[in-house]
Amino acid sequence: MGLLIDGKWHDQWYDTKATQGKFVRSQSQFRNWIVSPDQFDANDATHFPAESGRYHLYVSLACPWAHRTLIFRHLKQLEPHISVSCVHPHMLENGWEFKNEQGFADSQVPSGDPLHDFQFAHQLYTHANSEYSGRVTVPILWDKQQHTIVSNESADIIRMLNSAFDHLTGNQDDFYPEALHDEIHALNERIYDTVNNGVYKAGFATTQAAYEEALYPLFESLEFLEQRLANASYLTGEQVTEADWRLFTTLIRFDAVYHGHFKCNLKRIVDYPNLSTYLERLYNTQQVAATVNLEHIKQHYYYSHDTINPTRVVPAGPKTLFRPEI
Numbered sequence: 303m304g305l306l307i308d309g310k311w312h313d314q315w316y317d318t319k320a321t322q323g324k325f326v327r328s329q330s331q332f333r334n335w336i337v338s339p340d341q342f343d344a345n346d347a348t349h350f351p352a353e354s355g356r357y358h359l360y361v362s363l364a365c366p367w368a369h370r371t372l373i374f375r376h377l378k379q380l381e382p383h384i385s386v387s388c389v390h391p392h393m394l395e396n397g398w399e400f401k402n403e404q405g406f407a408d409s410q411v412p413s414g415d416p417l418h419d420f421q422f423a424h425q426l427y428t429h430a431n432s433e434y435s436g437r438v439t440v441p442i443l444w445d446k447q448q449h450t451i452v453s454n455e456s457a458d459i460i461r462m463l464n465s466a467f468d469h470l471t472g473n474q475d476d477f478y479p480e481a482l483h484d485e486i487h488a489l490n491e492r493i494y495d496t497v498n499n500g501v502y503k504a505g506f507a508t509t510q511a512a513y514e515e516a517l518y519p520l521f522e523s524l525e526f527l528e529q530r531l532a533n534a535s536y537l538t539g540e541q542v543t544e545a546d547w548r549l550f551t552t553l554i555r556f557d558a559v560y561h562g563h564f565k566c567n568l569k570r571i572v573d574y575p576n577l578s579t580y581l582e583r584l585y586n587t588q589q590v591a592a593t594v595n596l597e598h599i600k601q602h603y604y605y606s607h608d609t610i611n612p613t614r615v616v617p618a619g620p621k622t623l624f625r626p627e628i
């Protein structure tokens with residue numbers, strides 16, 4: 303675990319001393335956009351054209367932020383147009399590594415860096431910007447033509463994938479419909495702060511106060527979502543949107559990892575009937591299940607964060623992520 307400073311790798315854990323034990327997530331720095339041909343402006347340096355075969359997505363199958371982008375690539379039928387590969391689940395002194403290990407092979411996503419054969423993800427960042435300072439995170443959306451990072455922000459990447467390539471795929475499914483923008487933004491804001499990032503704030507807290515400051519709002523939000531799903535299949539009603547997929551990748555990791563490893567243990571997702579049914583509904587949507595690799599998920603968190611779990615023992619359970627039939 304570490305970061306780049308002026309293009310040089312430094313192995314260091316998150317510093318929470320200056321923030322009273324609180325984990326503060328840093329902003330993603332590559333914020334360009336792939337845009338559809340009708341909106342593409344060649345004079346805008348942040349615009350990248352939506353072309354088949356031009357882009358590569360680097361993900362971690364363990365990471366909930368990267369998982370969102372993998373789901374959108376699948377739902378929008380972008381597999382033939384955007385190539386993908388994954389890092390090894392263990393993120394240690396060199397950060398994310400590209401390493402083939404038979405035991406961690408995934409049936410859908412190859413591991414490694416097929417474009418440069420780099421050993422570490424930080425080499426992609428310095429290849430894009432030799433002076434880069436900051437964290438080396440996944441997902442990374444890479445442009446094979448300009449040899450650079452288009453974006454390392456999952457929230458932006460799923461918006462691009464939602465519509466920019468529609469002319470190539472013919473897939474018009476819209477997970478960010480105009481009429482629901484306000485509702486989606488409000489949901490995203492609360493869910494990002496208290497749930498998606500909330501579990502990390504609880505898990506990486508180094509003081510009791512910082513932990514509790516994240517924990518209670520997290521469970522208030524889960525209660526709020528449980529109520530909201532009492533009479534609706536999805537967060538905004540009967541249409542599945544990006545707000546659901548953004549929540550999904552946290553919920554699917556919750557009982558297996560966040561409940562134990564991040565101490566988010568007031569309740570499990572299986573203890574919420576509506577949330578649990580909802581989670582299973584999303585999991586069973588259009589083979590999204592194939593994007594979930596529980597082995598990578600558990601190995602990553604329990605093995606990589608040795609300040610939290612120094613023995614690196616990975617728990618065997620839970621036996622099921624869904625509510626047993628009653």
Ligand SMILES: N[C@@H](CCC(=O)N[C@@H](CS)C(=O)NCC(=O)O)C(=O)O
Nearest residue numbers: 365366367437438439440454455456
């Ligand atoms: N805001 C980013 C966050 C991505 C992120 O933090 N990814 C984690 C993996 S779950 C990571 O790569 N962490 C490495 C680090 O912080 O050094 C996004 O949503 O894309």
